[in-house]
Amino acid sequence: xIHEYSVAxxxxxxxxxxxxxxxxxxxxxxxxxxxxxxxxxQLLIPRAHQxxxxxxxxxxxxxxxxxxxxxxxxxxLKGHEKVLEIGTGSGYQGAILAHLxxxxxxxxxxxxxxxxxxxxxxxxxxxxxxxxxxxxxxGYADHAPFDAIxxxxxxxxxxxxxxxxxxxxxxxxxxxxxxxxxxxxxxxRRGSEVLVEQxxxxxxxxxxxGVKISDAVTSDLSPTQTGETATEQxxxxxxxx
Ligand code: SAH
Numbered sequence: 001x002i003h004e005y006s007v008a009x010x011x012x013x014x015x016x017x018x019x020x021x022x023x024x025x026x027x028x029x030x031x032x033x034x035x036x037x038x039x040x041x042q043l044l045i046p047r048a049h050q051x052x053x054x055x056x057x058x059x060x061x062x063x064x065x066x067x068x069x070x071x072x073x074x075x076x077l078k079g080h081e082k083v084l085e086i087g088t089g090s091g092y093q094g095a096i097l098a099h100l101x102x103x104x105x106x107x108x109x110x111x112x113x114x115x116x117x118x119x120x121x122x123x124x125x126x127x128x129x130x131x132x133x134x135x136x137x138x139g140y141a142d143h144a145p146f147d148a149i150x151x152x153x154x155x156x157x158x159x160x161x162x163x164x165x166x167x168x169x170x171x172x173x174x175x176x177x178x179x180x181x182x183x184x185x186x187x188x189r190r191g192s193e194v195l196v197e198q199x200x201x202x203x204x205x206x207x208x209x210g211v212k213i214s215d216a217v218t219s220d221l222s223p224t225q226t227g228e229t230a231t232e233q234x235x236x237x238x239x240x241x
Contacts, residue, residue, distance in 0.1 A: 005037050005049065012036070012049040017069040026079075027072045030099035031065065039092035039120060053203075058110050060205055062090040063152065067202065071150055074186055074199060075171050077101045081147035084165070086136030087207070091117030091129075093152055098129040105143050107134035111213045137209050139165040146170065153207035154182045163187060163194060175204045 013031050022028070037048035039062055044054050053061040063071075071093070077083070081101040085094050088108035094117070097104045108114035111133035118131040134140060136151065137159045144165035151162075151174040158174060166172050172187040184199040 005035065006032070008049040009033075009036065012065050013069075016051050016065045020066055020069075022066075022069050022073050024073045024076075026077075026100055027069055027096070030072070030096045031069060033099065034092065034095045035124070036062075036065070036092060038124065039090040039095070039117075056090045056113075057116075058113050060089050060110070060113065062092050063204070068093050068096055070200065071152070071173055071184070072096050072100060074173055074184075075100075075148045075150060077148060081170075082143070084136075084140055084143070084146040084149045085152065086139075086149070087152035087205075088114055088117050088131050089152065091121050091131065093150070094129050094131065095121060095124065095126060097150070098126050101148070102128060104129040105140055105146075106131050107136040107140060109133070109135050109208060109211050111211060133211055133213070135209055135211050137161075137207060141165065149173070151175065151207065152204060154202075154204040155207040158185070158187070159207075163189065175202050 009032050013028050017028060017031060037045045040048045040054050041057065047054060051064055051066065053064045056062050077100040079102065082103045083097050083101045085097055085104060085106040088094055088106040094104055094106040106129060108117065108131065114131050114133040121129055121131065139161045145167045146165055147167050147170045149162055149166055149172040154175040154177055156177055158176065162172055166189050168189050168191060170189055173184065175182045175184050182202050182204060184202045186197045186199060188195040
């Protein structure tokens with residue numbers, strides 16, 4: 001299964017990541033190895049390597065390959081880090097982080113989605129990522145401090161607890177809304193100071209408070225809908241993330 005689509009993955013990395021100017025070899029290698037097609041619903045496997053976000057059910061999306069490549073690059077991981085990901089979604093970004101760091105804690109507020117991605121990652125043999133149903137707006141104090149924190153949902157502002165859970169020198173990435181737009185911010189703790197940099201304009205689903213334990217949320221992939229409908233909904237709702 002993993003060797004399936006390896007040609008499509010190599011092309012995806014060359015055309016959407018390398019040619020777009022990203023050159024961290026560890027990130028490129030991880031994206032060539034992680035079987036992205038196994039993180040999308042079966043109906044959408046033929047589209048798994050396209051330069052777009054795709055619906056993963058529960059009204060959520062897997063980010064497009066460039067976004068995953070960019071965010072993974074911006075954390076500047078070397079391999080020894082403990083990373084917190086907020087917004088597990090499909091688990092794809094978490095799997096990439098598991099290749100780049102020593103330990104990944106990934107939290108997801110929709111419990112059935114956390115279960116689903118935990119299962120996917122387990123089936124693929126990942127041992128260094130833990131997926132938890134948890135509201136990441138408070139970070140994860142029990143496991144803090146982290147060498148790096150990546151938020152993959154858009155916040156109205158930086159949640160107050162996150163910087164205090166970041167180690168000195170560590171990076172925190174978070175998309176923050178700015179009117180109709182969203183901007184990806186990178187914060188770095190430097191002693192008592194905090195360095196803030198703005199990266200690209202982006203489009204993510206919102207960071208929401210609270211944990212959702214029931215799966216009684218509208219799934220955009222319910223059996224009554226065709227894959228085409230689900231795809232169109234995603235394209236309208238979330239073209240860039
Ligand atoms: N990283 C994902 C894509 C992110 S979609 C991937 O690789 O597939 C963003 C996810 O963040 C959604 O699944 C959404 O449910 C989750 N989310 C939103 N608010 C959250 C919060 N407060 N805590 C944890 N997860 C949250």
